[in-house]
Amino acid sequence: MMEIDNLYKDALGLLQQLISIPSFSREEDKTADAIESFLQSKNITTNRLLNNVWATNKYFDKSKPAILLNSHHDTVRPSKQYTRYPFKADIEDGKLYGLGSNDAGGCLVSLITTFIHFYHQQNLQYNIILAATAEEEISGKNGIELLLKDETFINTTSSLQTPFRAGAAWCAIVGEPTLMNMAVAEKGLLVLDCTAHGRAGHAAREEGDNAIYKALKDIDWVKNYRFDKVSELIGPNKMSVTIINAGSQHNVIPSECKFTVDVRVNELYSFEEVLSIIKQNVQSEVVPRSLRLRSTNISLDHPLVKAGIELGRTYYGSPTTSDKALMPFPALKMGPGDSARSHSADEFIFVDEIKNGIELYIELLNKILV
Template sequence: MLPEAISLLRRLVATNSINPLFPGIRREDVIGGETACGAMLADHLSRFGFASETVAHDPERKNTVMRKSGTGGGRSLFINGHVDTVAPFRPSEWLDGNPWSATIKDGRLYGLGSTDMKSGLVAAALAASALDAAGVRLKGELQIHAVVGEETMSHELGTSSVLDAGFGGDAAIVVEPTSQPRPLSVTAVSAGNFNLQIDVKGYGTHSGNRGPSIRAGGEGNAAGVNAVEKAMLVVQALQQLEQEWGITKSHPAFPAGIFSMVPGVFHGDAGVPSVGYLAESATVGYLVWYPPNERPAAIRAEIENHVHHASQLDSWLRHNPPVFRWESHWPVFDTSTDHPLIQSLVADRADVLGALPAGLAQTHSFNAVCDASFIAEKGIPVAAMGPGDLRCAHAVNEFVQLTEVSDCARILARTMMRWCGVA
């Protein structure tokens, strides 16, 4: 890998660009890191014929768009990558006791954001600069978008705001880490997810009412209703639906049973133990993963209907239905594997890394969510392919294999030429 590309990656990783909206982070401690990363990339690419502009919904969090116009007559392409990172877990356990060390050891560069996903942006910059150095002029325009806010789904500050400002192209590649199941896998699809909170109401009375409230001969609901136990009925109902999903929900790009409802936070107002009362309210939070071939509205309706039907079997829930709060939605992206962009990436990956044995899938699913979804929402064909491994993203000693960065650049350079055309 070119020393100047390694130096660019080290400087990017050494820059703290934690997303200021990340839980537990004070904005004043981290603000400006994202903008600084975009400026570093723009400065680097200015030497290779790229002009840069910024789009800032939040003036202190600038998205940087680097663009080089084509000679005309070709299709345009843009590469998207986010410059924000999560906050580091257990910072003292990182190599050199520092998540921003950018230490290189045994061919790996360590640091927060190395895999997710500053190395992807460097690969794009490396590809663009290599084409320029080789005297290649593209027919179509090439843009590189270094965006903010991805880690908190703030696409309206990042990716979507850049597209709404009029930037974009005929196709896009998001350079998120896709080195699963093998280096630089071409991914064309991701599942969608919802954050869902379900509130269950009880009838909070003294804990001495437990007997009469639940035993034969007692007063039943009139004596008190423990919301925690009613919420457990909701959890059981959704476990049953999740089992059904294992059979009813499938997509060729995903292993069976992956579409799930993961209960996360569960809390009720159990009161002070020495006094004790039956919980007046309880909430259970879910992360729902649904397949790309289903409509989000239908998924919401299916879950609500299932809980509604289960509630009819309970004398309390029948009259006090659980309340659904659909807090956030990350849509899918699902580009046809026959699309020329995907086909180009598959061919160019084979060119650089060797063809995959016949019989193996040539494309894969992206096993998380990313900004490709918000690009797809604008009707733009999009793929995700980039260096790094999601298994070490967001984890202590996140790293990227440097050879993957240069291999990614070689693939991207080929796809840029094939997609945009060479003048």
């Protein structure tokens, strides 16, 4: 109990420090510095790739598989509705306020202190790798995706028998606010840039071919179409038009109308299938921004999930996308805090959630590591 109390105090102090440092996506260098310094103060050897900080347990054994403990230290920018200073980590009525406190600072510091708990232990069944990564909030390519492709990281961490590129022995806990329940599946994210093409003309005469009207027909289809296959864990695919741009001035028929569609894809469809269905039903040109953030799931028979169930944690499918989508091995999304608070004004996490998160992470890993 004394050790948990000390870990909790360290976690709380680190989180307050991180909140005080602006760490918007692609601008996380100062929080990376702070995380490195914190780990080094615990006599842990750290590695760094851009703004990604990582470390392995002291008695790393390449003959064993590995568990990756990962969360991110970048944040979104504060909304204009904030009534508090977003970089001041005040604690009031059991709540720790501040930008990034809930998403995903509480998860990150809980995983860091869990890593410290196991760092010196010998004869573990798995290696443990900690990665505090960047650019999660923008699904950037210089975060976990870059780290997993880095030769130094691969050569240091990959098992001699089952390198992580094969995905055979690796698994991960991805720290995101889930109330410490288990997000075993996650919808993929497909962002589509669509362009309806028409012909310019004078608005006062019967000239031109209005691209806005063409786009509206396609937008109506997006609004009303329902995909056939519905996942038991994460429900149906969901499409939302989120941006529309057209026109240059009031008296010119627009020749082009651009709109953006946010598509959340369940595990029963590939991105290629979804794209084919959309392209068959709309007139507009459809271009996906990326095919990287695909739907993921982890088997209910996986040791991590079975251990969580034994501890009374529930499992569910998540509608939001995280860095779990970029991992070529099974990953469980789980962490203290509540997703409903993420990106909200006056963001907070309950301090008890951090302590409970550390305790549950340690209990979970004890079931498969020791």
